[in-house]
Amino acid sequence: MVGAKTVWGYIQSRDQRVMRRMNSWKAPRWIRFWMLTATRMGDGWLWYGLGAILLALGGSRAYVTVGAAGCAAILCIFVFKALKSLSHRPRPCQFQPHCWATILPPDQFSFPSGHTMTAFSIALVVSYFYPALEWPLYFLALSIAVSRVVLGMHFLSDVLAGAVLGSALGIASIVTVASYGLV
Numbered sequence: 354m355v356g357a358k359t360v361w362g363y364i365q366s367r368d369q370r371v372m373r374r375m376n377s378w379k380a381p382r383w384i385r386f387w388m389l390t391a392t393r394m395g396d397g398w399l400w401y402g403l404g405a406i407l408l409a410l411g412g413s414r415a416y417v418t419v420g421a422a423g424c425a426a427i428l429c430i431f432v433f434k435a436l437k438s439l440s441h442r443p444r445p446c447q448f449q450p451h452c453w454a455t456i457l458p459p460d461q462f463s464f465p466s467g468h469t470m471t472a473f474s475i476a477l478v479v480s481y482f483y484p485a486l487e488w489p490l491y492f493l494a495l496s497i498a499v500s501r502v503v504l505g506m507h508f509l510s511d512v513l514a515g516a517v518l519g520s521a522l523g524i525a526s527i528v529t530v531a532s533y534g535l536v
């Protein structure tokens with residue numbers, strides 16, 4: 354138990370250090386725009402739009418892809434809400450105000466990043482079925498993840514955990530679809 358507390362203490366000290374740097378960084382205007390846009394894309398409209406485009410233009414794999422990505426996203430919502438209610442980890446913006454970002458957090462707790470979980474689960478599922486979209490989707494997922502740290506909404510460990518959990522749920526969705534012979 355002492356080892357776990359030591360590891361958690363190390364993670365928290367690194368998270369605090371990154372938070373202080375991000376909160377005091379006067380980012381160039383183009384980075385501010387990019388981060389604010391990325392975090393808004395992670396609110397969901399990007400994924401709804403992607404689903405609509407795939408259904409309209411994606412061919413025979415579109416329904417399976419959108420269904421698997423939708424299932425992964427719904428699982429992400431249940432998992433991150435449960436983990437947030439268990440962890441009760443305060444957000445970075447509750448410790449120290451951000452120097453230029455004034456967006457409000459979607460909920461009270463920080464761990465894990467729901468935006469990041471959803472982004473990575475959908476990116477993984479859709480890129481599995483449409484490999485040509487892999488780089489743009491992972492660029493978007495990574496942009497969303499980085500924006501959550503830069504804007505003071507999450508600690509770095511929240512985002513890293515979100516990426517791992519989202520990827521795991523994306524894989525679980527693909528495996529489930531494959532077990533029904535739909536791949």
